[in-house]
Amino acid sequence: MRIALFITCFNDTLYPATGRAVVTLLERLGCTVEFPMEQTCCGQMHFNTGYQRECVPLVRRFTEVFAGYDAVVTPSGSCAGMVREYHGRVAEVSGDARLASAVQALPEVYELSEFLVDVLQVTDVGAYFPHRVTYHPTCHSLRMLGVGDKPLTLLRAVRGIDLVELPAAEQCCGFGGTFAVKNSDTSVAMCADKVRHVLDTGAEVLSAGDNSCLMHIGGTLSRLRTGVRTVHLAEILASTEEKPATDGPQPSPLPRRTTEGVRSR
């Protein structure tokens, strides 16, 4: 099976550790993962903000880059949802029949937990993560893709984990892409409740299948100095006794020397 990783432009730039974790995890499970270098973005931000025409070249590139693979895996529920629900619509808007059939011919695009449970049919991925964790089911994973409790099934099988239920888990965190900026007051009000529920669990780690929502909730957790950190599902599942997930603030600043170099200017 030829498996392609769609990292998403967002993870590529801001959360590469999640991508590295997906590769580690899938290789540990015996898969060969390819990363087509020509990939960029699924067009979700443009599409959801009303810039549908601007999506056309992005969707065209997506269909060209991923044509011919047997499966595409992505560590983002909302980007998987964008491809599955709306790439056809973008093709329609473009009026290009060839693009429409290219979208039709695309291989199945799976969110990570779907790929693990449905395609590889594993629930115990052999992970070890000795921390108190609570899980937020992001809206697009939950309602657009319908991943159900696949992520929780995977987490439950992790050794050492103390998995605690998040109250009102299915309520949106208030991110919503450009909503977080356009309607920042409402977005923050929603996040305040999410954060309250996270703190109620006493967890030290909040996990989810989408770094965009984690950036939002995590940004608030960090601003309030709550001492709760966010870790993408992939990073927990990739973590083992031999190679634990990094504990640092996220996304982990790499070698200190360069960071210091910039600061001491």
Next chain:
Amino acid sequence: MSDAAFLGMPSFPKAARNALADTQLRRNLAHATGTIRQKRADVVGELDDWEELREAGRAIKERTLRHLDHYLLQLEERVTAAGGQVHWARDGEEACRIVTDLIRATGEREVVKVKSMATQEIGLNEALADAGIAAYETDLAELIVQLGEDHPSHILVPAIHRNRAEIREIFLRAMAEYGAAAPADLGDDPRQLAEAARQHLREKFLRAKVGISGANFLVADTGTAVVVESEGNGRMCLTLPETLISVVGIEKTVPTWQDLEVFLQLLPRSSTGERMNPYTSTWTGTAADDGPRAFHLVLLDGGRTDTLADPIGRQALNCIRCSACLNVCPVYERVGGHAYGSVYPGPIGAILGPQLRGTSSEVDRSLPFASTLCGACYDVCPVKINIPEVLVHLRARVVDESRERRMPTPERLAMTAARWVLSEPSRLGTAQRAASAGGRLLSRRGRIGRLPGPLSAWTDARDAPVPAEESFRTWWRRTRDERT
């Protein structure tokens, strides 16, 4: 209280900011929506065939709307045959004129009203007031809104933003002005409040010669109108007066009584969380020795035909006004209904208002963006309106209209730049390096506390992540491609 009364509303984000600061409102809303949400979930959970019912409801609506011209003519014929009279109104103004003329012809100066969204939409009460006719709302929540000189903030529970202490205060202050006063020792117990309303309304029911209503459904093959309610006040208005005038949107038509069966299951469970609503009133034209002597049906277009012409947007016309989408909406729950600047608040309001009224006002242009696209509304909608799909469709409409303006907005410039960057992996790589360097300049201890420009709206309350020093693609090239 009409949509006209909301014109000149500020855009959603501005109105929301004020609402979010109202702690009493926040508490009232969280409590009320939470309670109804749970009730709905319980009674929906009882049915094994809920999904099939939803699908049936959607399919009936879709089929009816596709052949609406046919069903409307059939409806007109049957209503007329049963002794009623049908009037066609192109827009709200025409509908108000028709109703005003009909009331004038009776010589009456006051009317009693059944709770109706359509008459609020067209601003009927204001139009009647201008013509010297007093319209009395008889639904308990509408009465609270009317006495409080307030706007409704919810489809089903227009006074959801009020708690009982506030309602008591409104009754004591305003009832005397409109009729029977509230007892001086009125408490805030729901039973006492309901009793005060009953006393206040009774004399109006007994006196009124003209009743005004909307309808939840119009059955085309018999010409029957249907009103679904909880209190029974509606039935009083529908049966006691001599003249009954019903103003109904054309999309409320269903072909047959058999179709009603589906909706009479979907509606109460979705809206009040009851298995069956207490009162379902149906009437077909007039009867010689029972109920009103004269019946007028005013069929309202008001932007519905235009909405019908849009293949994606038209599903908004499936709506049976159950308000389940409001109750689950995380935005509505925090902001309430007034910020939507329309009698239709919440998710359905965000897709209905900009279609029925167009996108010429600031608030209507902002409504499609007043959502995180979380999809909770779509999940509960009993007629399966894909609200997120319509929202993004309307966002594109707003953006495309703005393209016609010569000066591009900062947002459009940013989106164009982003598209340029994302169209080529090499450009993305360059942008990543720039972002990483810039991010490190702004960061302190691995987080960014302040971003410039419009992005400061993010960092006002949230830290931002520092772009990674090494992007994923660079890592892959360094560690993988070199190996091969």
